[in-house]
Amino acid sequence: MVEVGLSDATLRAVDRVGHELAIDVVGWDDDATPEAIPVKGLDEFVAARATQLTFGEDLVELGDADAEGFEKLGEGTQTWSLADDAHLVKVTSQLGAYLKFTGAGTLARLADGRVRLSFEHPTAVTFGYWSLVDYPEETVTVPATASGLATALSALSSAYLSLGPDRTLPGWREYPPRIAFGDETDVPDAVADAVPDTGIELVLPDEFAYGIPAAPLAYHLAADVRVADRETPELRVPEHDVVHEFPALPEFGVAANDVFQRTFYADCLVNSARGGTDLAEAEFLDDVGLDADALFDATPAERLVAYLDAPFERIRSRLPARSHVAFVEPTAEYATALGHLAHHEARVYLPSAFDAVGASADPSVTSAWLAPGTRPGTYAASPAAYENYLSHLDAGLDDGEPEVLVVGHGRDGDQEAVTAFYRHYDGLVDLSVVERRDATTADLAAALAERRAFVHVVAERTPDGGVVCADGVLDLETVEAVGARLFALDLTGASTDADAASAVARSLVDAGAVAGASRTGAVSRTAAESFVRLLVNGFGLELSRRLVDRYVDGAFDVVVAGDGTHTLQADDSVNYIPLHVVANGDGTFAVTGKAGGPTAGLFWHPDVPEVRPRLLANGLAFELSATELADFLDDEGYLVVYDDELHWSNELTPFYPVA
Known part of the structure; x- marks a missing residue:
């Protein structure tokens, strides 16, 4: 969804989360x-005549009218006729x-x-906008059967x-349709x-559980998924x-995700080799005998055949193993999350x-645990969470800077310290x-119900898990409505186990x-402040928890x-880049960066020469x-792991003596 309007000689486009593109115009005539x-997936169109259009310091690329190739405009003052x-x-x-547009013009990078x-004469220009925020516009409803789930998995590739x-790049896929379960099958015409x-078929045994770990592979291959009276799955071209035969469950889950890794990352490498990324x-x-030029123009079926035939074991350990994993209970309740997980190209396994x-x-x-209870090293995920995020998108998220509410009773000194830290x-x-x-009790319920970014509750916990209020x-x-996107239950007093807290x-x-x-x-206190600082600097809750648990001294019993x-930041495309810095002892430093995030590809x-x-x-x-x-960290604002401790890149002194 993108809304476009002209005001005070500025054409302004805004998406559902407030992202904006402003273009100053001269000689506007609609x-x-x-x-x-010729680009799929555009959200809104505007057409008008103009003599001059001025963009901000944006990425601008010039291509042919068929959108078959673009050249990025470089930095520095220059002009193109x-x-x-x-x-x-x-x-x-x-x-x-x-x-x-059609006509002569001048494109210039200003000082x-x-x-x-700019144009010598008023020229007709068509503007096609797209939002970088994905949203599922449709819902596929199927019976809660193996066949119904297969139909839903086949529909995911409509994205x-x-x-x-x-x-493999997020910009070339939209959000897959939602999956819902009902008595009848309803696949919207769109x-x-x-x-x-694609000519690729994934045939599964007639058992609901097989569709869970099959989801990432089926989505990436855009396979036609169906069930048959058979004991083991097959991937067919x-x-x-x-015909590629898989073992039966439980081994199928690992085998299917291995083929997903093979095909997904092989596509990443082929795309980069042809697209100029120079990964x-x-x-x-070359190590597995794959020709990027031939494969770039090949059909999905032809690429799959080549990838299955290649000796992929030679390079498997040198490719990302996983960054986002989900263990999903094979029930209709939890299977509704599969479209959301596919959107991020997550690996999906059964809890078993x-x-x-x-x-x-x-x-x-x-690692997300989408099943009853908890497991060590995972977070207690919920299908409702993904839908709630979409609801916040519908509501415009935070309508400005995120608001943090610190609310509580009975721990005034702690609450004052928490508030001061945020401020x-x-x-x-x-x-x-x-x-x-x-x-x-009414105040706390109301605080949770109000729409805002984050609520931090500072209070005492009773032995049965209640929150002590005034x-x-x-x-x-018993709280029926929560409007906060994120919350922290900073409750002291009676301890509780992970299952109860989750x-x-x-x-x-x-x-x-x-x-x-x-x-x-x-x-x-040190661990708590580190956790909050990670969170407000763009790290997700679970990653923040894991980093604190690994690198910060002090107790941190949190789920x-x-x-x-x-x-x-409410942006699911945000990625984290912690840097590990080690002094070599000769005035140089070994730096290892591991960028990641929920979305693969x-x-x-x-910004380092020859890297x-x-x-x-x-x-x-x-x-x-x-x-x-020093220059690198000053420019980038990284989280740094140095001497097995967390630091921020604006805290330069602990890392090295500045020469």
């Missing part, structure tokens, strides 16, 4: 007929736009960094804007018409007489696979901070929150529930002098 823009022909200009800021497109290897025919991992294609797969010890790997922290997100003391005890599991937190998620953290026991990848390229980009969740190592390191 008497123009829109032209077709455009011939009397059809042109397509791509502008990317907080949201994006394609501008199509202040802005870009200006693809491309069938090439570029669909979904059915968009499902591609009839046109090429190829360091792209050279792995936990002993074999486990939760990674790597703090950067987050005086030095971080990337501007916060609005409000405090309420001596909260009654006039009594509030049972949080159950309370999940109840608040079911009532409307996206995610929350809850104390189960002791939490040191996370809901969508643990969610951040205070992206890459990281630090090639690498896929997210793969480590990227390089060396810097003390001065180079």
